[in-house]
Amino acid sequence: MSVHAYGAYAGDKPLEPMEITRRAPGPHDVQIDIAYCGICHSDLHQVRAEWAGTHFPCVPGHEIVGQVSAVGAHVKGFRIGDRVGVGCIVDSCQHCEECDAGMENYCDGMVGTYNFPTADAPGWTLGGYSRQIVVHERYVLRVGHPEAQLAAVAPLLCAGITTYSPLKHWGAGPGKKVGIVGIGGLGHMGIKLAHAMGAHVVAFTTSESKREAALALGADEVVVSRDTEDMAAHTQSLDLIVNTVAAPHDLDAFLVLLKRDGAMVLVGAPATPHPSPGVFSLITRRRTLAGSMIGGIPETQEMLDFCAEHGIVADIELIRADEINAAYERMLKGEVKYRFVIDNATLAS
Incomplete structure (x- = not known):
């Protein structure tokens, strides 16, 4: 299916609106309508090809929160309407020592939320600067914060x-x-x-x-x-x-x-x-x-639960999609307290 997104076609080009393709949910997949996506400094490094190996078009974003809009036939832990999040990991080998320990972040076969190899078109993962994403249920996280805090929850998925x-x-x-x-x-x-x-x-x-x-x-x-x-x-x-x-x-x-x-x-x-x-x-x-590099899925869920219990969210500035390039420049200058978050409803109708 075709989805509105924001990304770049080259490292020296600004981010711009584009259409990307998401797979239809498989038996164990969760389809998420993305409400908000945080902007991480690593997004800037990757999309500008300051880190080696960027694939283009590149759609960044791994601080994702939203609502479940469809589930596969074998999904048991999530229902349509649930508030959920997706962080930096959308797949791993699922059978190595690291995965068995719930530390998928250290799996050699870890697949990041963007710019990692995948069978999906175009051959690498495309991230959360988009209206929708489809993720295996193992890598989807429950969000226990109130709806009003959802935008400020997004950076918890990485920061x-x-x-x-x-x-x-x-x-x-x-x-x-x-x-x-x-x-x-x-x-x-x-x-x-x-x-x-x-x-x-x-x-x-x-x-x-x-x-x-x-x-x-x-x-x-x-x-x-x-x-x-x-x-x-x-x-x-x-x-x-x-x-x-x-x-x-x-x-x-x-x-x-x-x-x-x-x-x-x-x-x-x-x-x-x-x-x-x-x-x-x-x-x-x-x-x-x-x-230390991010965290595994069980620990990320533990962190979200801890933050919900203690009322912890990020301090954010909510922006429209057409402000992303300006936000990157402000981020380089340290002109944000302390995280930009995109209102994904502004990507397109």
Whole structure:
């Protein structure tokens, strides 16, 4: 079936309206009328071919929320009218160790929501900047938030799980001091989630102007990372750091803030590598430098349920489809608090 979408035909071309084809729902498929789709920084990297391997036409978008409009004959967990979400994963091998553990995000056969090989036309997945999507029921998530919050739920499907997963895995909670580096689309969610988990939250920013905003999000302390005295005052004080910055920077400046056996987890994906950290920052306190990538389907559902229980959504700016290109430019300049979300009803009637 033909569906209205927004995408690009080349890396140096702006996004524009287009028609794409979606498969008819199979026995285990869920068809979703997309209400809103968040804009992730990775959308920009991929659609502009700043990351290798972009297929065109490229329709980005992996922060999808909407309503079930059809289900396959063998689908048991979803009904027409259910509020649902789709994140970064729409398929995986379903039989490897990672899939069996509910960590499809680490499956070698993981299929991302856009720009990954698929049997569907045109041969690669097309994402959520569209009116509709068809997804196997295994990768569809329930949304327990009220209807009025649906647009602000969309970024939870990437920014939310990307920060929730390392916070949960490395044990953020009461009695723990957790640093969140960067106060953007990912970082603002990290602050909210770590605060809700009961941790003492220290937010790190390069800008003094973000201090009040970080405190309002739930940070207990705010450190301007360009202030060497302020940074030094936090040496060996943190149990965990979740570093959300998607630009190369000095990791040693943050590693030394960790206690013995503390960990810094990288979740931001810069286009070029970080400078290598000094080995002594790690070995002198048995510190860990780690990485984390989104989350598996069960953990993503857990995150959505946690956020619904605690009333957590993203801080968003809702935009029309014809504002996407301008939003990309504003995102590059950091001119959004903290996530753009597309009203997919504006793609076309």
